[in-house]
Amino acid sequence: MLSFFIFSCFSNKFFGNVPILDDDEFHSKVVNRKPSKIWMIMFVPSFKDDSSKSLISSFSLTSKLLKGVINFGIVDTKNAFSHSVPFGFSVQPFYRIYSDFGEEDYLGGKLPNQMIENILERIPDNIPHAKKSWINEKSAILFTNEAWTPKWWRAICLFFRKQKDINFGVGRTDKIMDFYKVTEIPTILLIKGAEITKINYIANVSIVSETIIQFFNITSRIKTNKDLPNEDFFYSHSEFFSRCKNSQNLCVSKVAEKPNEFLMQVFKKHSKSDLAFFVGLYDVPYDFMKEKNGTWIYNPKKDNFIYIQNDQNLDSVMEKAIDGSAAFRKRVYFERGKLK
Numbered sequence: 001m002l003s004f005f006i007f008s009c010f011s012n013k014f015f016g017n018v019p020i021l022d023d024d025e026f027h028s029k030v031v032n033r034k035p036s037k038i039w040m041i042m043f044v045p046s047f048k049d050d051s052s053k054s055l056i057s058s059f060s061l062t063s064k065l066l067k068g069v070i071n072f073g074i075v076d077t078k079n080a081f082s083h084s085v086p087f088g089f090s091v092q093p094f095y096r097i098y099s100d101f102g103e104e105d106y107l108g109g110k111l112p113n114q115m116i117e118n119i120l121e122r123i124p125d126n127i128p129h130a131k132k133s134w135i136n137e138k139s140a141i142l143f144t145n146e147a148w149t150p151k152w153w154r155a156i157c158l159f160f161r162k163q164k165d166i167n168f169g170v171g172r173t174d175k176i177m178d179f180y181k182v183t184e185i186p187t188i189l190l191i192k193g194a195e196i197t198k199i200n201y202i203a204n205v206s207i208v209s210e211t212i213i214q215f216f217n218i219t220s221r222i223k224t225n226k227d228l229p230n231e232d233f234f235y236s237h238s239e240f241f242s243r244c245k246n247s248q249n250l251c252v253s254k255v256a257e258k259p260n261e262f263l264m265q266v267f268k269k270h271s272k273s274d275l276a277f278f279v280g281l282y283d284v285p286y287d288f289m290k291e292k293n294g295t296w297i298y299n300p301k302k303d304n305f306i307y308i309q310n311d312q313n314l315d316s317v318m319e320k321a322i323d324g325s326a327a328f329r330k331r332v333y334f335e336r337g338k339l340k
Contacts, residue, residue: 015047015056015236015282018063021073030073030098038070038122039098040106040115045077047282055093055110057238062112062119065205068159070119097122120151127157130171132179135191139167140212143177144186152205159209166216190215234259234267235276238283244300249274250321251298255284262311263295266318288334297321297328304328 021029021041030039042059046052056074063072077092095106099122108118127149130141140160142153149170157168171177180189188199190212197215199208212218235243237253244251252275254263259279267277284290295314297306299321306328308317320326 015060015074015280017067017236018042018056018060018072018074021075026073026075029071033098035100036124037099038119039073040070040119041073041075041096041098043075043077043092043094043096045092047076052093053238053283058110058112059115060236060238062115065112065116066119066155069123069155100124120155123151123154123158125149125154127154128167128169130167130169130176130180132176134167134169135180137167137191138165138216139169139189139191141167141169141171141180141189141191142186143171143180143182143189145172146186152208155205156209156212159205160212160218163216163218192216234279236280236283237278237285238280240278240283240285243276244298247276247300249276249300251276251278251300252318253278253285253289253296253298255281255289256293257281260311262314266314269315270318286331286335288337297326299328302328302330304330305334307334 019025026041030041033039042056044052044056047056059072059074066072097104097106097119101122106115106118108114125148130139130143134141140156142149144150153170160166160168171180171182177183177185182189188208190197190199192215197211199211237255240251240253252263252266254260254277256279259267259277263277263279289296294307294309295311297308297318299305306317306321306326308314317326321328
């Protein structure tokens with residue numbers, strides 16, 4: 001999974017890592033999008049019925065795999081009624097792609113691999129041709145004899161577009177291949193001073209991108225604040241049971257639109273641990289967790305919880321939970337309405 005992809009648009013509400021766009025956001029970000037921006041929008045009438053939840057989860061996973069390549073958003077047609085009426089949807093959920101080619105209804109498959117295949121077809125082939133001067137600069141070059149740049153390489157070039165100190169391009173002519181001493185195609189060269197690495201042809205965005213990140217030591221791209229982690233590293237509550245059930249590690253849950261400063265600081269402090277952090281308003285695992293605005297620490301091994309009402313105390317309680325000195329209570333205690 002492309003866990004390193006960082007989502008670059010912001011909204012007050014999220015489903016997983018996908019922003020739920022209100023009327024103003026939809027018009028400013030999607031309708032009035034900047035040139036070359038691609039959006040895929042999912043219009044949903046409900047977040048609660050099983051069929052919608054399954055499709056939304058699939059949509060959210062697709063957005064994770066294509067973070068940085070295109071933008072994803074969800075429109076709640078029940079609360080953004082002005083959007084749904086003009087489009088005349090006969091079936092919902094409904095999907096639409098907005099790009100330089102205009103607006104297009106997406107009628108393809110709903111599984112992540114099916115959506116990715118269709119979306120990558122819409123990325124324009126405007127990849128620069130490699131130059132001889134790139135041998136002295138940081139560069140990533142795909143050498144191929146194909147007339148059109150493969151869509152997976154277009155996706156990689158688009159993802160790394162903000163890395164201005166690295167050239168991303170394609171080499172097609174015999175002259176440029178001879179200069180770089182490339183004898184077999186297709187192949188990829190990564191160049192950093194005297195260090196040159198050859199990647200055997202792998203048409204896989206995830207594997208190649210990870211190799212590029214490691215080779216060029218790209219460690220903090222598109223960070224909004226160097227002192228705090230990006231909030232996209234938090235899981236949605238829809239993943240709570242799959243990640244916490246039978247786990248040996250603590251899980252931390254915040255029922256809110258987004259993490260506050262106290263939770264972000266605790267996350268940063270423990271980001272290299274095996275703790276799992278969850279934030280969101282939807283798919284909260286237990287009803288009693290919806291009743292307050294504090295933070296929950298869950299111990300899956302014993303099925304018990306700690307409730308922190310004041311997040312200013314979260315850091316100290318977290319330390320006690322980790323070293324085993326904190327007082328947990330069984331889940332049934334909270335289910336009986338004894339939240340304090």
